[in-house]
Structure formats: structure tokens, C-alpha cells
Amino acid sequence: MTYRGLVLIALMFMVIVSSVAQRNGVIWGRITDEDSGDRFPFATVTLKKDGQMLPIGTVSDNEGTFKLSGLQYGTYDVLVSFIGYKTHIVEKVILTKEKPRINLGDVTIALTNVDLEEVKVSAMGNTVSTKIDRKTYRAEDFSTARGGTAVDVLNKLPSVSVSSNGEVSVRGTTDFMVYLNGKPTQMEPSMLLAQIAGANIQNIDVITVPTAKYDAQGKGGIININTKKNGLEGFSISANGKLGASPWANKTDKYDGYHMKDDRYGSGINLMYGINKLALYGAFNYNKKNVNGARTGKASVWDYDLQKYKHMDATGERPEWYEYYSANAGVDYQLSKNTQLSASYFFGDRTEGRSAFYVYHNYYGDESNVDAEKYIYNPNTDNRYGKFHTGNVDFSTKFGQNATLRISLLYEHSDLSRRLDNKNYGYDKYGDVPGEIEQHYSQSDDTPLDAYRFSVDYSKELANGNTIGIGLQPQFFQIDGAFSYDTSEVVNGVELGMFDYETLENAIDLNRGVYAAYIDYSGSIHQLKYMLGLRLEYTDQRMKIANPDYFTLFEREKKARYEVNQLDWFPTVHATYPVGETSQLSLAASRRISRPPIKNMAPFLYRRHLEVYEVGDPDLESEYINNVELGLEKRFGKHKVGITGFYRGVENAIFRVNTTYQKEVVLIRSYTNSGDSRSLGLELNANLQAGNMAKFFIGGSVYDYRVKGDIFGYQADNSSVNWSLKGNANLILTRELKFSADMDVKSSTVTAQGQNDLFYMTNAALDYAPKKMKNWSFSFRLLDILGSNNKGLDTRAFDKDGLEIFYQETEYNRAGPIAEISVSYAFRNGKSQSKTKKTVGDREF
Template sequence: MVASAQNSEIEITGNLVDKESNEAIGYATIVLGNKKTNQAVDGVITDENGSFKIYSTISDFYIEVSFMGYKTKTITEYNVEDSKVNLGTILLSLDSQTLDEVIVTGEISKTEFKLDKRVFNVGRDISSTGASALEVLNNVPSVNVNIEGQISLRGSTGVQILIDGKPSVLADEESNALGTITADMIESIEVITNPSAKYDAEGTSGILNIILKKGEKKGLNGSISLNTGIPDNHSIGVSLNRRTEKFNLFTQFGAGYRSLPRDSETSNRDLTNATTVNSVGTSFRNETFYNLTLGTDYHINKLNVITLSGNFAYEVEDQPSSNDFDFFDETGLVSSWTRKENTEATNPKWQYELNYKKQFKNKKEHILLFSTLGKFFGKDLSSEFFNTTTFGDDVGGNQQTDTNFQQADYTFKLDYTNPLTDKVTLETGAQYVINDVGNEYEVRDFIDGVFVANEDLTNDFEYNQKVLAFYGTTGYELDTWGVKIGMRAEITDLTTELINTNESNSQNYTNFFPSFHTSYKVSENFSLQAGYSKRIYRPRLFDLNPFFNIRNNFNIRTGNPDLQPEFTDSYELTSIFKIGKASMNASIYHRYTKEVIERISRFEDNVTISTPQNVGTNGATGFEMNGKYSPVKWFTLTGDFNFNYFEREGIFEEQLFDFSGERWSTELGTKIGLPAEIDIEITGNYESDYNTVQGDVAGFAFADIGVRKKILKGKAVINLGIRDVFESRISENFTQQDDFETFSFNQRGRFLTLGFSYGFGKGEAMTYSGGRRR
């Protein structure tokens, strides 16, 4: 029955759920149509909880609900009361015929916006075939990953990496652990530039949260992917999921081999003594890797779920390298030699996690969550270095090193969320994190025909850090406006010790981290968001450990056990708008960082020694814009632009480090659909040069190309990718001081990849990541 309505605007609301599982269906399409003309008038997308709200200026309308894999439902009967229509809970049934065909409809990656984060849903980007998580991150707006694998967010390092919202051994940058995660395994990446107090305060630039895929369809589902490439980049990956009423069993496993060549050049110039040491060489990081994830969700009942999962990864490394050195003085070439390295390492990594989630009867969003996480990373590494003189004086200097590294981390976390009313939500919780690390390092010099331990370079470094945290947030959200405020307290206890020399350092400090977020929906096509947060960057083990790798003993990087943490205040204003077939967002932001950690180089006997130091403050003000434009179905254009101006102030050992500069980057991509289900994807990137405290970093441009062909009705996909087409992605650093100059250059080169992916059961080809998301 249709009740009469007044001529005012009618508000229509509802909630969409799966008929069998009773789970919310997020990001489904809701269409409002005119019954008389049978034409669509307006449309919206359900939020992540399956809820929607749409407005009608006509009283005789219909609602059409649709989502991939489900039968479309049309609603023509409803009651209008006080200019409102509440459709209540709308049940959708699976369309078995559509599921059997598994038509792949997902396209390139897209970004969604929420109150305090952006969600980059990883699509079927062709050039990412066989790529690691680091290469996927490099495609995410606002994120850059340099040739060395260092991650920056809006041009700043100090980024906290999470896996499924938690710390993980797979997120350890120092161990290259992200290389064991392939693009096929990633569902989405959350970019949180201004995290609320609910999140760890770690990471002065923000948080990147990598969400891994986990099947949700009932029955047995799975997919398999095969990848190969030049230079060697071969892998196989399998994803399986078995879902019943009580259990959801999931596993992912993969194995592969890759060779990562790198060409490098360095130059050290002593301006006082007019001497120069140059080196040119090539190094390889050949890795055989294995990765296994196994877990289960056990639904005790509709309100209680236990999740137990584990991950094991193992790498076997072989790192041969050869570098040619030349030593010059004011008279010319004095000596030349070749330094060769043979390094072997094994890296076991594992983690285990237990989660308990309780939902309360009064509301689905009323949740208590307890989690405990343990993780371990080890490295057993042995290196041999041999110098062969090719001209002039004999340089000698054969050496050996052994490293035994072990890191154990434990996290205990309790989170409680309570929607006190339809508009007010309370969140509170606590967390305790333990980091326990040991690094035994020995250097042996070749003296009189035997290798003898060098006591000056040998030591056992121990690092122990404990962080206890408490937080609380309150959110108030109306239809067009929302606000969220929070406070987090963290108590840090850090101890480092050099066992052999009996040197220790202890730090204990308590800090408070407020956060504030608000959003305002001006219209259906224009919204505003604003946020503030305070962050911390605690020095890592490798920042603190004073001992170093001697691969190139003329360019040494070492740590500083006296290093203090950085603190950053971050402000941001973002607008989100749609103009026709284009969607865009623009942000203005400001970050002010105290106790900035910079690597300061000093020069001794033609050797450059780089050590991290706390040097003053940095204020960065920036502008970022990214968007997407699809004028026709077969053509999509995406772009990202980030610019920031920074001012550095500081002094170190009576040297003034006051200067200002600017840094910008841009990315432009296009996807073109051709006949015969062939797609072409082209992406171009540019990163500008910028000043550092002692020199500058050169800019560079690079491009990626991909081609994809769908076969077997979309159940299988063949991809061809070319990364760094013109071999122009480089790392080039200059240091200029009164008494010395240094230069370093690194380049990885062009990578070609070929991939095949096939979905079976109700699974889909692993290059597809569309569909339901919680």
C-alpha cells in the first residue's frame, strides 16, 4: 500500500543484508526510479554496514537494489509517514547462476573516503602482476617507495605499517619482509594520514594498513596464480577458503624465486687533501621465499567469534656483488682494486594471533574485542669480502662478518566500542607491546694468513622496549555532519645495551596524543573533512645500533644509541567532490616535527660515515590532489599530485642547519579497454629533487605499462607488465660540505613480468578484488 505524501522531500532509509548469513552488504547500488516514466532519478551506495539514505521529490517512486553475485530486488510498496520511508532490513539472495559464471567486473584500483582515513581498494592493475607489497604501495595515492624500499607518505618517512590493523612480522621494512606479500594477496590499503587516538601513536607521517584477502563465500573457494619475469621473478600462489555456518577456514601459500640486481656508483672527495675514491659495481639480492598463512574463524554463536591464525615465511638469500674502486690524489690515479662479496642468509619469520570478538544484543556495532599477537624474525647471515689489487699499491683488506639477529614482539590489546545512541559512539581500550631484540655481530680481518676477530667492530647489541597505552574516543554523527575527538596516553620504557663493552642506555617517558576529526556533507557531490593528531616516531633498532655493515667500507651507515624520538603535530583539511563523470579530492595539510631525525655524514680518511642525529625542527605545509575521470566506459584517467614547502631549523655540533625548500611528486595513469577483452594500462610518475640538511636528492621520472587478456569467461586472466619501461627510476644523492663532497647513485633497471591467474569453485582470478567488504 502507498500512503499519500506531502509535496516535501521524502527521506528513504534501509539496511541491506545477506539472506543466508545475515551479514551486512556494503557498497551495493541503490537506485531511485520514477514509476510513471520507469526511469532512474537518483542513486546511492550503501555504506560498509549496509545502510543507505536517499531522498525523493516525487511520491510515486520505486527502489531497485543490486549487487554483484546477488539477485536484483525491486521495491514498489512502502508507507510514507511524516515524509519518511523506512524500508527496514532488506534481504538479498545469492544468484547462483551469476556465481557459477564468476564474471569478473572489477576494474582498476579505486579510493574510498571515510571520516579519518582513505581506503585504496586494490584492483586488477596490470603492471602489478607478480609484484610485491612494496610495489603495490608505490601505486597508492600519497605513498612513495624509493629504490631502496624506503616508504614515505606525502614526502615524509616515519610511516607505521600494519597488516590487518595490527603490527606484523610481514610489515618489517628492515628485513624486506613486505617482499613476501604479493599483489594477489592484498584486498585493500588504508591510508591514515591523521590517525585517531584509537590507533598506535607510532609513525609521524601516519599509518598504512594493508588488508589481506580472506574469502567470505560459503563452500570451497579458491584461486591460483603463476608468475614469471625478467630479471628472475618466478612465483606460485594459492588461496583457499572453506566456509560453513560455524567455521571459516582460510589459507594462502606461495613460493618463489627472484633476483634483484642493482647498479651503483659512489664518489668521495676530500677537498682539503685533494683525494678522491670512486666505485662502480653491481650487486644482487637473490631470494628463494616461502609463505604460508593458515587460520580459522569459529562462530560460537551469532554474537561471539574466535579467530586463530598463523603465518610462516622463510627466505634463503644469496647476495653476490662486485665493486671496482679507484683512488686518486692530486697527481692522478694512485691505485685500483676490486672488492667482491659473497653473502648467504636465512630469514625465518612467523607470527600467531588469537582474537575474541563479542557483539552485544542491543546493537551490532556494540563490540568487545580482545587480541594477542606474537611474532618472530631471525636472520643468520655470513659474508666474505675479498679485495684484489689491479693497479698500484696493494690494498689488502679481506674480511668476514657473521650476524645473528633475533627479534621477538608481543602485543596484547583490548578494544571496546559502544554506540550509546544513534548519534553518539564511545570507543576505549588498552594495549601493551613488548619488543625484544638481540643482534650479535662479528667482523674478522685477514692478518698473516688467518682471519682474526676485530674487537673494535664486534659486539652484541640488545634492545628492549615496552609501551603501555590507553585511549578513549567519542564520536557524534548526524546525517550531514560528524565529529570525533580522542586522547591516547603511552608510557615507553626503552633499554639498549652493548654487551661486550658494557655500555647501556635507558629512556623512560610518558606522552599524550590528542586527536580531532570532523566531516561535513555540503551536498551529495561535495563533502569536507578536517583532522588533527599528534604522533611519535621511536628510533628503531637499526637507528640505535652503533655497528655497521662493511659492504662498502668507504661509505658506512651506523646507528646512534642516544637518539631521541620525533614528535609531530599534524593538521589536515580535505574536500571531496564530484563533477559530472569526474571524482576528485584535494587536501591542505601542515606538519610540525620536533627532534627531527636526520642522517648526518662526517668524513674521515676518505670514508663517509653516516649517523642519525636529532637536528632541530621541520615545518611542512602541503597541497595534495588526486582524482579519476571516466568519460566513456572504455577509458579511465587517474591522477595524483602532491606538493609541500618545508622549513628546517636546527644546529648540530655548532653547524647551523637552517634552510627551506620544496618537494613535489605526481602520477598520471590511464586504462584503455580494447575489443576481445584486452585492456592496456599506462602509468607515469615524477618525483622532484629536494634539499637535505647537507646536500640534495635528484629528481626522476619513470613509467609502467601493462596489458591484460581475460579468458574462460573471466575465470582466468593473463597479464603482461613492464615496470620502469625506460630504466629511469634512480636514486641519486649529493652531499656538499666545506671540506668534502660525496655522491651516490643506484638503479634497479627494467622488470618484465608475465602472470596467469585462475579462480575455481566460487573463487575468482586473484587479480580481482572487487565484491563484498566488511
């Protein structure tokens, strides 16, 4: 299905729906804080008619404005709400043919003195809400993730998965852009998500089909993390601390002596001070997590010279560690009633790594007829480091009631590096002890990055009530990368020192400019609300390679310089249409691009284990993605159920491909554009309530997934019916005690060269806010209750003649269950208002 087909489907949908539409009422206004008079963003606006809540609503924008379009003529109550504030109800708003447009003007909301009964009511809000271009999930409903990071919260959301290395996927598709408080960032998801404390997250937007004003980069779409933003006039402070461990899993590797202590701890503090038109804020967060684990695996590699398989069976401990700290500071200043200036700075320091202490049993033949048997002990450690500096300045102004101008400038500098150390020892299987060292390899790279982004966005409401927006968003980044490959000369078990392996060493210089412009138009035709957009992006990219005779898996011309000069256009269509008083139909369609990250392009050869090497491909090209979604949301009293049909097709798809390296008869992997992939299925979201004491959220998906491609001459065509199921329960046991639990089940799924196995996990949490200890709260969490955090991978490859040249079966087992306890304290001294914090980083880590 091409993008022309997507646009045609969208236009047909709009024509059909608009042909049966009858009315076109509009209600709009602006929300302000009663105490401070400031504009109030992110407030929820909903409608009642004849005493029934309608599945129609919106959220106020950064200026506090809102608009509800496509309404039937009649009498409505307008409800404005925000957590911690009294719900303001504007009663008996009447839309008629003679008066179809109503401006409510300024609608004020005031702080409430929250007692325990009111806490119960607010806790029963929907876990997920749907807007024209996104689904928004309330982070507070996922209590088991509160002691972790944004990664842990994301893993609770339906159809979303985050792998152990931080790779985000939705409905089987990876490569998401991550936004923070609506601001784009180049930071790799694993880096940014790991530096946001779960306790600081207000909600998460999952935007699978973004509108034209957002970057077209990212084949999966956009995940926007909204952090808590409640400020005040006066001073506020919040602090938290966490301790956790799985002490029953602590152990020491018997060969290396490495002590694996499965523990985690962290802390954070947030400060804010506001006076008159000025707000100052700052924060510091620290988190460290050690994860004990083990790996078992079998690999069989075809030896073309001997015409038989070489087997490499491995088992051993595999501990992981993650440590980060971050600090940010900022200032917001209200220059006038309609103009605001903001500036912020963010610093992050991130380390993640793993060690592997594997004993390999290498042999030819089979287990009953072993030939050329050899045992090897292979300890290796892989660390990645990142230091991130980001500064940005934002200016926004409003012209009257109808036009808004926003200007933003962002600068990033990141120091990114990687260190891998890999040793091979002989091994005495009878004495169960390592022998003398036989080989020692060390690889490292340093890739500092500088990035700039400038954006100018202008929107204006037209006389007919519709809105047009235009913008320019150029961005540029540069990466200089140097790679070192060292080996140690070993004589009779003695290392004589490390020496450069010059033929494998390299350096790269990547410059990428993306010059973007967009236009969008939103409005309504009777009850049909729509948003049409077109985005143009011109990519100007140059990559220089210092050693053009680099190592590669592909038989093609090697070059010292690779260039991309490409103009692309990306149409988007969004539409919603009410079906009766309790249901809503929606459609979204878009075309997107996924430009490969430098880590998959750099021709740096890494020896990850004894049997696995990895190298990038500088000839990678961009992927193109076509998306279509058709959804229906229906409310049953307090319950709300939504179902979405979706199609995602990826052209020129990049696969991580594996083959054999016959010089050493081992596995080696790289990345290449080798085919296409497709996902077609359904997604479910259900908010269910049981009185005022319990609510349940169920989300899941089922879809047909297919990957087709030419992989080293072999025509792969793999498909599977994939499904996932996630559930979340929140129960108020007493006025001070809340219980929550969740589950996560994902089916097995095919890959380009194999299959990932079934996965499941359960967690639970108790939250306690003692009445006698005002401002304090405590939480106890039990994670991975069943000890099921295991991941199985099967991979196989064939040559162009159909011969199976390798088969690999691997299982990773991570320790569990894990117990965590955390405590938090929050103090406020002043009147509330709303301020926004912004941080950004670099996705290329």
C-alpha cells in the same frame, strides 16, 4: 605548530561548521549474505537523491553494520554493493523532522551470475574512495603490479614512494606502520610488504591521520593492506604463477665472474573450505626477483692532516636479489549469531641482498694533477635474513544491536640476521685485472625477537545515535643482538685466517613495553560528522650494551644502559561536512610518535663499501609529529575529484647524517636527533571515466619541504618545492581483453645533507580472460618501458666552521625494460560468504 594549536584549529572548524548546519538525519542497518545469512563486512553503501549519486557513503564493518549520519531531510535511495554481488537498492527512504532516524534492519545482497557486460560495469568503479579517516585504493586497477608484491602496488599510489630497500614514504615522510586486514604488526615494512603477493590484495588504505584506536607509532601514519577474503560454503582454490626477465641485461662481472641473470618468478596457491559455521583456509606463496644494476659515484673527503681532498671515484656492477616464501593457515568459527572465534598462524622466510663489484680510483688533488694515486677492486656482499612466526587468537561478540567487544592476543617470534663480507684487492689499471688481496673484513649480527600484544576493544552506540569506544592495548617486545667484527690477516697477498676484532664487537638487549589506552567518541551535529579521540601511551624501555666503549661518531657520554620512561598523550580530531549535494569538506588533525627501530640504535659498525661505513646511535630519542589535513571532494557526474591541503611537522627529527672518519679518511654515517622537518602542500586525486570502456586515475602532490638541524655543529637549513605525478589508465578493448598503463614521476628533493634527483617510470599490461577457458586468466606486463629506473643521490657535509668536509655524487642504474607473464586459475564450488585472514610479523628486520 604545537599539538595544542592543532586541537584548537580542529575545534574552531567544528564550531564554525556546526553553526551553519541545519539538519541531522541518520540511516543505519546491517548487511547479510542472502544465501548463507552471514553478516557481510566491507560492502559499500552509497546514496542517491533526485536521481543523482551523492558524495556520501560508508563501508560495513566486520559485523556487517553501517551508519550514514548528518543527512539532510528528504527522500533517498540506499545502494548496497560488493564486487561479484547484485547491487541492492532500498528505495524511497524518507527522513523528516518527525522521523530523522531510520533503521533499515537486515539488508541482504546476493551473488550475481557475472557476464562480460557486468564485468565491464564493475571495472568502472572508482580507483580511490575517501572515508572520514582514510583513502582506499582498489588494487585491481593497477594491473602492472599484479605480478609483484605489495611494494609494487604501493608504488602506484599518489604521494607514496617505496625505495629499493623497502622504505615507505608519503609526501616525503618515512616511517609508516603497516597493518594487515586491520591488524597491527611489528614487521618492518620491507619485510611484510615483500611477502604479500600483489595478486592477493583487494585494496589498500592509506591513513595519514589515524584515529585514537590505532597505534600512535609511525610519523607517516598507517598503511592497511586488505587481502582478498571471499570465502564460501564448500571448497575454493586459486593458484597463480609468474615468469619474468630482462634477458638483454644479463651479464657477467668481468672481475669476479659473478653471473648476473635478471629474472623473476613466483607462484602461489590459496585454499578455503567452509561448512555451516566453520571456515578453514590456508595459503602458500613464493617469489624470487633478481635485479641487475650498476653504480657510478664520486666522493671527495677532506683530509685534515694533508689539508686537501682525497678523491674516491667508483664504478661497477651492483646486482640485487629478493627471495621469500610464506605460508599461513587459519580457522574461523561462529560460536553463535553474535560471537565469533578466529585463530591463525603465519610463517615467512625472507632473504634480500646485494653485491657490489666496484673499481675505485683513489687520489689527491684533481684529475689534471693526480697525487698519491691508487686503484682498488672492492667486491662486497650484504645479505639480510629473516624467519617470522606469528600466531594470534581473536574473539568478538556483540551485545544486542548496540555494543561490541573484541579481544585479541598475538605472539611473534622472529630470527633476524645480517652478513656482510668486504674485500679489497689491488688493481692493475693497464691490464684491467684485480691484483692480490690486501684486506678482508666480515661483519655479522643475529637479533632474535619475541613480541606480545594484547588488546581489548569495546564500543557502544548511545541512545542519541552517537558511538563511544574504549580500549586497552599493551604490547611488549625483546631483542637480543650480538655483533661480530672479523678481519683477516693478509701477508704478501695470502690470507692467514679470520680473527675477531674484539674492540668493535658488541651485544645488546632491548626490552620495550608500550602500555596504551584510548577513548574515542563519534557522532554528528546536524550535517557535521565528527570523531574525537584521545590516546595515552606509556613507554618503558631499557637497552643494555655489553661493550659500553663502543664506536660512535658523537662526543657524548657512553653508557652501558639506556632507559626511557615516558607518558605521552595523543589527541585526534576528524570531521566531515557536506557542501551541497555533490561536495564534501573534511578536516583531520593528530599528534603521533616515532620510536627509533633497533637497527638505527645498535652500535654495530659495518663497512658497507670501501669509502662508506655505518653505525647506529643508542642515544636516539623519539620523534613527535603534528598533522593537519583539510580536504574537499567533489563529484561531476561519473567523475570525482578530491584535493587535500596538508601540514606535517616533525619535532626532534632523526636524520641519517654523514661525516668523515679521519683515521682512514672515509665517509661514515649514523643517525641522530638533530633538528626538525616540515611539509606543507596540496594533494590531488581524480577519478575520470570515459563511458563504460575506459577510466583514468590521476594523483599527485606539490609541497614545500624544509629540513633544519644542527649536524655536527653545522646549522643546516635546506628546502625545496617537491612534486609528484602518478597516472593510471584502464581500457576495456574487448569482452576478453583489458589494457592498462601507468606512469610515475617524482621531482628532485632536498635531504638533510644533499639532494635526491628526479625519477620517472612507465609500465603497461594486457589482461586476457578467454571465454572458452572458464576460471583462467592471463597477463602480460612490460615494466620500466623507457629503461629509466635510475636513482641519483648527492650528499655533502660541512664542519662547524663551514668547511665542506666531503661531497658524494652517486647514481644507481637498474636494468630495464622487464617483461613478465603470469597465469592464474580460480575455482569455486559453493555459496559465497566473507571471511578474514590475518597475518602479522616483525618490523625490526
